[in-house]
Amino acid sequence: MKQTINTENTQSQMRKGVLELCTLSVLAIGEAYPTEIIEQLKSSKMMIVEGTLYPLLTRLKNANYLTYRWEESTSGPPRKYYKLTPEGEALLKELENTWDEMVDAVNKLLKENKNK
């Protein structure tokens, strides 16, 4: 039982690691409010729980990678629409590069070891 918990833990840690990149990527297309971001992340099976996103958005915003504006909603409280700042776009690019390099490296490593 302990073993499965650890596996889940590793998986969620992996997802959390790239969540930042995915969020930035979603926002690169245009403005979005958290629920929209979540839906897109969910549809690509990236998210486990929504709660993870809010602290992330706040941190990115506080670090000047995101800005937001308020918009009234008919179905609930007012929503925060986030969009990337120039710094955010730069960060996205950098992270994308890192990701590509890492995926290549990891894939290569896994393949090599499998063939051994």
Place this chain on the structure above:
Amino acid sequence: MNKTLTINLAGLVFNIEENAYQLLKDYLAAIKNQFKNEEGCDEIVADIEARLAELLKAKTHAGKQVLVDEDIHEAINIMGKPSDFEENTSDEKQGGSASHNQKTYYSNKTRRVFRDGDNKVLGGVCSGIASYFDTDPLWIRLALVVLFFGFGSGLLLYIILWIIIPEAKTTAEKLEMRGDPIDINTISQTIKEEAEQLKNRVQDFGNGVKNEFTSQRSQSVGNKIGALIYTIFHGIFKVISKIFGVLFVLFGTLFFVALLLVLFNVGKVDGLSVNEFLQAFTGSDFPMFWFKTGLAMCVGIPLCMIVYKGLKLVLGIKTSYKWLNLSVGILWFVGLTICLYLSMTILSDFSEETPLKTQIDTHFNNTDTLFIKGNNNYEKNETDLDFTFDNDRWLINNTVQPSIWGGRPRVKIIASENDSVSVFMRKTAAGKQKTEASLRAKNINYNAAQQGSVLLLNNYFSFVSTDKYRNQSVEMLIKLPKNKIVYLDNSLRTSWYDIENVNGIGDTEMSGKYWKMTENGLTCLSCTKEELMNNKDSIEVNGHIINIHDSDANVHIDKHGIEVNSKDTHVKISGDGIKVDEKKK
């Protein structure tokens, strides 16, 4: 039918059931706790609240206006547990404190004791404990029932546990109640984590010290040492407090059972059953029930509180009840007052002591040896209670009603001022007033009589138990003229009391021997060499009198002067001058 509350969540109004409200409140509190060290804490919480409001809004419509447990659970499932929010990046920002924050409501890390209201028979104590230890409540219940027959200690334990263990009311608490079991795995896990934490701290500290040395900021080093010491001692303290908790519970329960044994007249004091022992002091007109009630309160309450504190330490429960402490304090004080008052009424009976002195009519021939013997006026029955109290040995004959107490007299022998043997009897007893005391002394039954050259003494004095035990005693004083020879019979071996003798032989060993009253006191005539050897040299200081003995000389110093007595000389230095006598060989 359920009570509902109206809440405002992110500007939206909801009607919510009480249980669901508690659940939501706990959840938000846990989230707040999770991010409390973060810069944008309020903002994150506000965002999450807004999202929750949106989710919950979708759950309500014209046909369903009230939020229930289910809705909250669903919303929480979508949002996730606060422990899932933890980000890898947080380590850099929050350092060591991040690991502490994980201990939130939903982390399920540790299990806590709660009363399980859902599976209760009485208060849910047993089922709660059972889920803490992962067993069937049946076993715990059986154990308590068995303990209940152990003089009710099970009942006491149950009541204390009922008071100190909070009921699991909210879902969060119910989850905590069934949290990770406390077993070898989780314990070793916890220990590992703690060790890791400690290691990190020590490492941090080491690095800190290195850096501090270069930057010369000793203040911060001091702080870090403080924090490190605090962590270490906090850990040690936790372990010690658990150990103390266990000891408290054990000893508290043990003494409490002992108290119950005493109250219910099981066990013996000095060979008497508790009731008989108490009755001896109190008599039958004493409100024994109230005394025992008072005793139960003023001794039992502190014991219960010790068990209570111990259980709290062991189970790590911090809740305390003011009303409990106050009411227990008052009860204890009432018990103490009852005990003190009733004890005082008994003690006042001991305030006056009146000796009753009489001289026994005797005419002993000075030349004959005097035999002092016991007349065996009482033979001990099988059924007699035989006990020692206050250094005196007592017998109680219960075959007659009211029962009769028998005690040993004390017999003392001193030098007489004149040429004849005289025998005095002194009966003593205590009472509230002198008259009461002397009446009691008079009621003591004791006889001494001459029979030829024999002085026959009762082996026991006796009084009726309705007189109550009030320090009754009998002392015989026998005054012997110089050169009188006396034989101390074995039958009174336990009655010889503090008899001074030249040879310094102990009271009981004086029995069965012939003694001669000399100028210096009783001298043994029939003692073996070994007996004398054992007590050869001695220095005795008695008030203003000093006596120095050895095998062939004796020095006596008192206010009249100095007197030296040896085998062949007698020297006396006094106000009359110095007098030296050569003894004839």
